Amino acid sequence: MTHAFARFGIGSLVMCLCLAGCSTFTNYSKKMDPVGKGVRANNLNGAQSAFPEKDADSKTDRVVYLLEKGTLLHAMSKPDESNQVFAEAHNIFEAEDMRAKVALGKGAEAVGAELINDKALTYQGEAYERLCMHTLQALNYAMLGKKDDARVEMKLAYEQATAVAEKNRREIEQLRKSAGINRIDPNMDTSATTRQFFEPDQLTAVQASPLDPYQNAFAACLSSVMYEVYHDYGNAYIDCQLAHDIMPGAQTPGRELARLASLGGSTDRKTEWEQKYGPARTVPETDGELFITFQCGLAAHKEQVKFDIPIPIYDRKTNSIVIVQVPVAFPKYRPTPFRASSMEVICDGTSLGSTELLADLDLIALKDFHNRAGAMILRQSIRSLLKGAAGYGSRGQLGQIGDIDISSFLTGRLLSFTEQADLRSWLLLPSNVQALRTSVPAGEHKVDFVLKDRSGNLIDKKSGTVVVEKGKFTFLNLRGIDTFVGEPQMSLPL
Secondary structure (H helix, E strand, O other): OHHHHHHHOHHHHHHHHHHHOHHHHOOHHHHHHHHHHHHHOOOHHHHHHOOOOOHHHOOOOHHHHHHHHHHHHHHOOOHHHHHHHHHHHHHHHHHHHHHHHHOOOOHHHHHHHHHOOHHHOOOOOOHHHHHHHHHHHHHHHHHOOOHHHHHHHHHHHHHHHHHHHHHHHHHHHHHHHHHHHOOOOOOOOOHHHHHOOOOHHHHHHHHHOOOOOOOOHHHHHHHHHHHHHOOOHHHHHHHHHHHHHHOOOOHHHHHHHHHHHHHOOOHHHHHHHHHHHOOOOOOOOOEEEEEEEEEEOOOOEEEEEEEEEEEEEEEOOOOEEEEEEEEEEEEEEEOOOOOOOEEEEEEOOEEEEEOEEEEEHHHHHHHHHHHHHHHHHHHHHHHHHHHHHHHHHOOOOOOEEOOEEHHHHHHHHHHHHHOOOOOOOOOOOOOEEEEEEEEEEOEEEEEEEEEEOOOOOEEEEEEEEEEEOOOOEEEEEEEEOOOEEEEEEEOOOO
């Protein structure tokens, strides 16, 4: 394959430019910037007006725009419309997963990615993104009072995460085969290159974290609550323990385990958890439960890191190895600054407590990025070799101006232009998700939501009336960035 690209040279690059399409060279982050600014300023109507609907029709980028649009509609308290958009994204994910199973490659799309950049590939969503999408759908259904549909979404969340794990495994296998064909060591040490993708504190956090990108404690906790809505205490206990195992220090799942073990008839487990977390939480018969979700901040975004690397190319004419400088571009996560840090909930003048971190989505994204870095470097190595061969093979095709080889000059410029990092990611996703679970007496209650910064200072406040029924759950959902975004969402008792 390397020799073929070397013979075609600049012509091969031009052909792949045509195959790749315009979206391969657009900046996704810049397209979404006006929408993000509108959401941050709590101008949701303005954000909706600024949404790049035309760009959202792109085949390769369609699904990531759907994730953004579904999130915006979710923040606007339009759960039905939000779920319709998320359902379309789910259908695309399933179609892409099926296509990957039956195809050894991706035809023209794969050629574009090999010689142009990763933006030529259809965005397929990371495991944590798919899990979050179905979690948001479940929250939408809870607000609509559709508890059956909410429980289905929580099941789909983990099915989709498993599907991505399998897809990633197949991708590694395919890349290893392609590397072997192109005489690249598929087992090369990529640790030095990987370090360039992270700031020192990011790398330290990733290496110290036991988080699994295919799980998050908030999703497990919400799934446990959905089972408890149906009085299925066995499965509620299993998912609550999963949440505890993912976030061992979290009190929200920890203090529920003894109670769920007791409800499920396991006195031994009840005793075990009481020894760790104290007496099982009791819910008076006259009370109903509140499960409060707080979506905090804006997700980290990607920026481009670009530099030249030396690539050895075999010259058939001279039967020797020559070194060609080839530009490479990689994405790098940068945290998105925001003021919000936590939310206190006050019911009828009495504090119920503050929300607790259950899913650090920024750290999960970094962990996932770190786990996939080897595959990304392997794909980049293949692309760099092909680009280097194409550039070297173009020499002399268009003549010279003085000492400058025209075709080599043009190919070099084209290589630099086409080498762009894939900066696509779900930008409107929160930085982290927090929760608070408690019981209150049945009836109507005035609830105040207090948004605080990292120093505990008040930065915004919202209020609402919550209806609670004994023995039932009421779900509340809020979003905060620099101020609250949208209005508090409150379900009827389920």
